[in-house]
Amino acid sequence: MTWVPFIVLSLLVGLIVAVFYRLQFKQPLLLFQQARLNVSSKDDFVNGYYMAAHAMNPVFNLLIPIFISVASGLMIAGEAEGGTLRACLIRPVRRRDLILSKFVVLSAYCLCLCLFFLGLVLVAGLLNFGTGNLMTLNMFFNNGELGASLVPAAEVPLRFALAGLLATLGMTVLAALALMISALVESAAMAYVVTLSIYFTVLTLRMFPALDWLYPYLFVSHMMRWQQCFYSYVKTGDIYVSLVHLLFYLIAFLSAAVLLFNEKDVKS
């Protein structure tokens, strides 16, 4: 089961490459021209970096959160359903150690998924569409600022490395939340449904302008901070703020997971 996400991500990257060959990119071309960037055809901005940066959005906002929620649901609630959790807990191990070891494994899984996807999408993009400057439209990379960004080709690899690290940390926070939910409920299905419900609800809250005062406090806002790595200028202050928030949420979710798991009556 743990291999399924890797297969799905590989297929998705193949599909994205195929789509990029067929698309004419008329709308982005128009928008880049409106933003006064020096482009006259899609060849001026469509390259491997452009493909990889745009592929990160659906994958880090949708697919990887789903994979992580399912994996963490199976780790505690799924093992409780299968009976192996009680087989572990009737042995002389601390519950805290057990759940933290699960978190370590889950974090490693997150890291593998993120690195695998980033590596694959970059290699596939660069092999098929070459390198160049990275141009992005802020409408796809939400920071509330309008317009387009341009990152010089020499800087792009570093930007991807930073974006990848931030995105992976964000996914690890989601893993801690999912583990907390998994320690709380009795079935794996319930665990990932609840986790994804929370995630998508918070994600939806970001779409209401009336709630913009809430954005800085939502963990999802900080999980998506990696997008800022593709702006013309990286706001390091914002990145640090997000790092602190993500670490805070990570510790909070993980502590809650340990407390809940310690108090859990294993009835299944």
Added chain:
Amino acid sequence: MPEPVLVVDQLSKRFRRSGASVLTAVDGISFTVERGDIFGFLGPNGAGKSTTIRMALGLIHPTSGRVSIGGHDLASDRLRALRKVGAFVEAPSFYGYLSGRKNTEIFAALSGGAPAGLIDETLRRVGLFGRETDLVRVYSHGMKARLGIAACLLPRPQLMVLDEPTDGLDPHGIREIRDLIKRLAREENLTVFLSSHLLSEVEHLCNRIAILEKGRIILHGQLDALEREHRQTRIESPRLDDAAAFLKQRHGLDVKSRDEAGLFVQLNGLPPETLLAELHGAGIPVSALMPEQAWLDRLFLQLTTTKESTLRAGVEA
């Protein structure tokens, strides 16, 4: 003085249900399992057996009371207490996508580790050597039960807790597992705490029992003492009324129940051969005189179907 291996003291568990209602699954039970015992824990479905076992193994937190294993309090010294235990609850559960050997290695590691030689030896003892590299998902129920027992044995426990070990097995598998438990208990000098709703299993294996009903222990004692106290004798005769009158008049024995062909009496230590001779001497023909076969079944049904059972066995050794 027998050494207590498992001490359950005033253990209770109340579960909050929807609304304000509370379900008392276990209600202040106490018992002791001593070294060398094969202790049968009986009760109808929903009596609280599984909840008690889960509390005894630290899976469920008691509302009140305490559990001590090998002298270590489970609440304050959980790791040391569980180091002396090999157990499976409900059904032995394994990672189906791993081999039997890998599963035993994982569970042995959780119990502090076991050398490869010991794992081989244990798998051989439970009859799985040669099949240990097969994935557990292809194992039969019987093989899983044997693997469960192997996983229990690896930490070299003082106490083995087996919850319904023969559940789901065919008669051949049931006999295999019973023989295995008996042999291991003898050879390893193990104390076994066995939960079952199969009374014949308990009768075959155990030396002490407790019967749980609605979260309370309604009978607790040495099996042979309980047998002496509760096992009845069936007397078959063409003159049942005369036989009943003779028993009452000569020995003060009441007929417990009767049918067309025979009656049941409690002999209260009177040797059956003496009674047989006396009945013949009194001219009352006896076509059969035999000990009750399913005495534990009858006692169990009698106790667990009575609404407010208050019987307490005073036969604790």
